[in-house]
Amino acid sequence: MPASAKSEPADTHVPTKPQADNSPTEQEIVEEAPLEAAGERAEPTPTFIKPAKATTRHQPAAKKAANANKASELVPGALRNVGVYLPPELLAQVKDSVYKERTTYSDLLIDAFEAVDDEQIAKEFTPETTVTKSGMPRRAPRKRGEAGIQIQLRLDGMQVAWLDEKVTEFSAPSRSALVSVVFKLHMKAAQSAE
Numbered sequence: 326m327p328a329s330a331k332s333e334p335a336d337t338h339v340p341t342k343p344q345a346d347n348s349p350t351e352q353e354i355v356e357e358a359p360l361e362a363a364g365e366r367a368e369p370t371p372t373f374i375k376p377a378k379a380t381t382r383h384q385p386a387a388k389k390a391a392n393a394n395k396a397s398e399l400v401p402g403a404l405r406n407v408g409v410y411l412p413p414e415l416l417a418q419v420k421d422s423v424y425k426e427r428t429t430y431s432d433l434l435i436d437a438f439e440a441v442d443d444e445q446i447a448k449e450f451t452p453e454t455t456v457t458k459s460g461m462p463r464r465a466p467r468k469r470g471e472a473g474i475q476i477q478l479r480l481d482g483m484q485v486a487w488l489d490e491k492v493t494e495f496s497a498p499s500r501s502a503l504v505s506v507v508f509k510l511h512m513k514a515a516q517s518a519e
Contacts, residue, residue, distance in 0.1 A: 402481050402482075402483075403481060403482070404479045404480065404481055405479070405480065405481070405482075405485070406477040406478070406479060407477065407478045407479075407480050407485055407488075407500070408475045408476070408477055408478075409475065409476060409478060409500055409501040409504045409505075410472070410473035410474065410475050410476075410501040410505075411473045411474060411476060411501070411504070411505055411508065412472075412473045412505065413473065413474055415473075415505060415508055415509055415512070416473065416474050416476065418508075418512045419433065419476075419508050419512070422512065422515070429479065430476055430477070430478050430479075431478045431479050431480055431484075433508075433511075434478060434504060434507065434508070436511070437507045437508055437510070437511035438491075438507055440511050440514055441507055441510045441511055441514070443495075445510055446491075446495050446503070446506060446507060446510070447495050449495075449506045449510070450495045450496050450497050450502075450506070452464060473501070473505070478504075488500060488503070488504075491503060
């Protein structure tokens with residue numbers, strides 16, 4: 326073979342057929358590496374073309390999470406975390422009680438519902454009206470949950486459903502408000518018993 330043939334670089338780019346719309350967003354041409362075999366020309370290999378990326382609308386992660394069933398919801402009796410907020414002073418009392426009784430927040434809540442009457446709970450969420458000089462009653466603002474610190478109750482599906490029914494029954498503004506009231510009444514009763 327003549328020396329001039331050895332020094333010539335091999336043609337490594339294979340032309341593709343022109344298309345009507347050959348924009349870079351639809352296709353990318355991947356070039357091949359040059360042949361290193363001296364003096365030999367291999368048959369041209371086909372050029373690989375990356376497929377155009379499909380434009381799909383992605384759902385936000387929050388929507389995906391909301392639509393997905395949690396494993397704890399699919400398995401009967403499986404426990405899951407239910408977050409509730411307690412005022413800092415009440416939380417300190419609850420933590421102290423949990424420590425002394427060697428129990429959990431969830432078990433203490435069950436004990437609290439056992440110890441407190443439904444009438445006491447309902448009274449906490451009943452708006453009180455006062456009569457003014459003119460005789461027209463002034464409506465008191467509805468009680469709301471207080472800002473607080475979150476704790477996790479480990480409850481199963483039936484317990485969560487029962488708790489949600491109680492929120493509706495007592496017209497509580499939230500689970501946190503109901504749990505706070507029940508813990509507060511239970512702590513008062515425990516302190517008066519001592």
